[in-house]
Amino acid sequence: MDQQAAKVILDGNTYELPVVVGSEGERGIDISKLRTLTNYVTFDHGFGNTSNCLSAITYLDGEAGILRYRGYPIEQLAQYSSFIETAYLLVYGQLPTSYQLSDFSDLFTQHSMIHEDMKHLFNGYPSTAHPMAILASMVCSLSAYYPGIDLMNPTQAQFDQIAVQLMSKIRTIAAFAYKKSIGEPFVYPEENLEYVPNFLNMMFSSPIKPYKIYDEVITALKVLMILHADHEQNCSTSTVRLVGSARANLFASISAGICALWGPLHGGANEAVIDMLEAIHRDGGDATKYVNMAKDKANTFRLMGVGHRVYKSYDPRAKIIKKCAHDLLNKLGVNDPLLEIAVQLEEQVLKDPYFTERNLYPNVDFYSGIIYKAIGIPKDMFTVMFAIGRLPGWIAHWKEMIEFPGGPKIGRPRQIYVGSNQRDYIQINKR
Numbered sequence: 377m378d379q380q381a382a383k384v385i386l387d388g389n390t391y392e393l394p395v396v397v398g399s400e401g402e403r404g405i406d407i408s409k410l411r412t413l414t415n416y417v418t419f420d421h422g423f424g425n426t427s428n429c430l431s432a433i434t435y436l437d438g439e440a441g442i443l444r445y446r447g448y449p450i451e452q453l454a455q456y457s458s459f460i461e462t463a464y465l466l467v468y469g470q471l472p473t474s475y476q477l478s479d480f481s482d483l484f485t486q487h488s489m490i491h492e493d494m495k496h497l498f499n500g501y502p503s504t505a506h507p508m509a510i511l512a513s514m515v516c517s518l519s520a521y522y523p524g525i526d527l528m529n530p531t532q533a534q535f536d537q538i539a540v541q542l543m544s545k546i547r548t549i550a551a552f553a554y555k556k557s558i559g560e561p562f563v564y565p566e567e568n569l570e571y572v573p574n575f576l577n578m579m580f581s582s583p584i585k586p587y588k589i590y591d592e593v594i595t596a597l598k599v600l601m602i603l604h605a606d607h608e609q610n611c612s613t614s615t616v617r618l619v620g621s622a623r624a625n626l627f628a629s630i631s632a633g634i635c636a637l638w639g640p641l642h643g644g645a646n647e648a649v650i651d652m653l654e655a656i657h658r659d660g661g662d663a664t665k666y667v668n669m670a671k672d673k674a675n676t677f678r679l680m681g682v683g684h685r686v687y688k689s690y691d692p693r694a695k696i697i698k699k700c701a702h703d704l705l706n707k708l709g710v711n712d713p714l715l716e717i718a719v720q721l722e723e724q725v726l727k728d729p730y731f732t733e734r735n736l737y738p739n740v741d742f743y744s745g746i747i748y749k750a751i752g753i754p755k756d757m758f759t760v761m762f763a764i765g766r767l768p769g770w771i772a773h774w775k776e777m778i779e780f781p782g783g784p785k786i787g788r789p790r791q792i793y794v795g796s797n798q799r800d801y802i803q804i805n806k807r
Contacts, residue, residue: 386414396427400435417790427609428787429617429780433466433772434608441689445606446470454696459601460484460571463543463768466606467775480540481570487541488565488574490514490548491521498556507760508638510553511546516631518542527625538626539771546767547571550760551578557756572597575764580752592707596700596747597761603693603740604762606769612636612643616770617777618787626774633770634763643759643766646745649681650755653714653745661713663720671730681742682725683735693740698722701743701750710750718746 381392382405394406404427420426435444443450464472525534552562563578572594580587616633637643669677684691725731748758777784
């Protein structure tokens, strides 16, 4: 708590509310006792100005374009770290030693398989089922396979077990969901492959055709997963915390986060980018026409993947993934009209004062959709890829919330009622 206090004057009375100061100088007014003192509540539609927790996981400054995990700049982690090392950092708060990282990686390999009985659950879905529906259901179903663990109150050793198993198994579940959708047999994980190559092999290999994995593909996916690993209190992370605050187990909480991520305003944004590119292609592929439409206030068209609610400068994640995207396209020699349109849109947005003066730059969703499409990942798997990357952050926030001094406080937002006043029920004759 800061020495300062915020003064609120209501109905002629003055109340002092404590000020909370973060390690980077962020300040917030603690209103937790406002209703008790005044019988007033605050109104903040969408919670855009409300902090729901104290967290030591991720620092984000949208105005300055800063993103750090546990104090480490995202630029350094994307360049030097691995996804597994970044996951360890987020969940446990420190970078692992070489021994800890080796042991952690071995656990990912040991626990990459899912219980064979779960194959029957996959078979119960129609081939038209969206992979996100399967992913959310399967993650929640995993809780049934830990009968000896108190999932509501796991010990530290038990948490370590279920956390690493969940992070390892989610890629297997995701790959199996994709294979189910295209009617191909499941490809099991291999012990000799690392995290990203193993996933790619399960996704694209078949009994008659092995998948050739390029280093540029591995690098692009690794970087994307690191960039997606956490983004402080976004919609899905807040959902994980809210569900977990009721003492729901880790699997149920993560399943809820996956469902939240599915929304087109959140994790589905990169699908919307490809939808936009397909629409432009059907209309003749004139990128300039659509840039001008986006600048026309009378036109309802919006450039998807351009601008960001939080970042008022260039999204630091987009700066990183832009290079990966171009390196990947050059390596694969991709000849795709949608990708050509994307490149044209990018070039025009970056040099057009209308966008640059408003700090509207291509964001991580713009580039991630391009990368996934270039690799051959279908559009309905884009959000699944996002979920795989975001999983360490979700787990870290669930753990932080559970371990908060005094335990989690169940989330229970207030409301301001605007419905009908009391009215009497009038009975009508019933036949």
